[in-house]
Amino acid sequence: MTIRPIITAPDPRLKAVSKPVEIVDDDIRKLADDMLESMYAAEGIGLAAIQIGVPSRVIVMDLDQKDGKRRPRVFINPKILWASDETTICQEGCLSVPDIWEDVERPSKIRAEWLDRNGKRVEEEAEGLLATCLQHEMDHLEGILFLDHLSRLKRSIALRKLAKAKRLKEPA
Ligand code: GNR
Ligand code: NI
Secondary structure, three states: OOOOOOOOOOOHHHHOOOEOOOOOOHHHHHHHHHHHHHHHHOOOOEEEHHHHOOOEOEEEEOOOOOOOOOOOEEEEEEEEEEEOOOEEEEEEEEOOEEEEEEEEEEEOOEEEEEEOOOOOEEEEEEOHHHHHHHHHHHHHHOOOOHHHHOOHHHHHHHHHHHHHHHHHHOOO
């Protein structure tokens, strides 16, 4: 498994719409494993393939690593089948938007389907952090960042902060 660097905004690749996976084969499983390794290394709870520069509809997640045990999950070609009218506000962050946290409002519950790492179709209802994270990751597949859910003012402040942090890290 290989840790791959995570792309950060405003890299234009993050705006790409990712392509459906045709066959769940060893190449896709290798991609998912690399994504998990990269996600754990960056201390995130989710990652979309585009965040390591691969425009394929693959998401990995591990929401409860608290006790040191890893419970990795892989979601391939996910689709939302239903979303509740009720919404929840959750403070979100993103490995591609480092050190910025803002409230985002999304449907509280969703019903979704996807393929697992063996290509088997799974359908599940999600709420809480799983619902939030799945929607955040599925946004990545459409080229959308959580910043795009904020007001223009909040978004431009966040992008400025990000640009400044990048300048300090890598002085030109
Ligand atoms: O690590 C992450 N934490 C997080 C917290 C609240 C809502 C969404 C997330 S996802 C994020 C990792 C990431 O950038 N995934 O795309
Ligand atoms: Ni993200």
